[in-house]
Amino acid sequence: MSELLAMSGIFFDEVDKICILKPEVSKLTNDLKEECQIYTEKIDEFQKIANTFIIMVEQLGKEVENQRIKAIGARNILQSMEKQKGKNHQQVQALITEKSMELERLKIQLNSLQKTEMKQNELISQLTHT
Template sequence: MNNITKDQFMLSVGLYIDESNKICIIDPQLTDKSSELKNESIELIDKTQQFQQIVDNFVEIIENLAKDVENARINAIGSRNLLKTFQQKHESDVQQLMSLIKEKKNELNRFRVQYDSLKREESEQIDLMDNLLANK
């Protein structure tokens, strides 16, 4: 036992002396590494929580954007349907107006024929009256 130093003896029985000269049962290097690992774990947890918050914010933004896009899509469909309705109404109005124009043209032709007939009759009556007055 004379050849074994005090440090070697303590190491052989599993005792260690730390930097502040306290006796420890765990190797001070392991304690330091454990503390480092604990601190790194805490940092990792903090960063993971920050990342989760960023992801949650991103998901919320994307969901809001999706809602806005869906609303715009619905509005576009409504506008397109309204435009189709206006186009159909316009086409219907054009057809009605074309029919009315055709009717009025036919009526005009009928009135022209009637006018020409009445003009001829008037002319004939004037001629008859002139003949009757001339023969008297």
């Protein structure tokens, strides 16, 4: 009787439940279903790991960008300080030159005043001795 039913496409499983699939096909189908569920779980787990990795890489990229911007800012400040140092050096050199010229002028004026003083002292000396 079961052979006659099998020819009609009706089968009984291990608990004598009526099925339209052969028991071997039904078992393979269930096995495939379980493997697909395991595969799907592994894909989900991989996706979670990949998303975590992507987030970490994005954060690292942002940190690298922040450090790059800080480095550019520091370099710009350093260049600005070097330019300012050059300007200050030029100003100090100009001031030294100006003060040196003033010193020379004052030396000349001092010499002139000393000569005038000597002449006046000689004149006073001459006038008082006569």
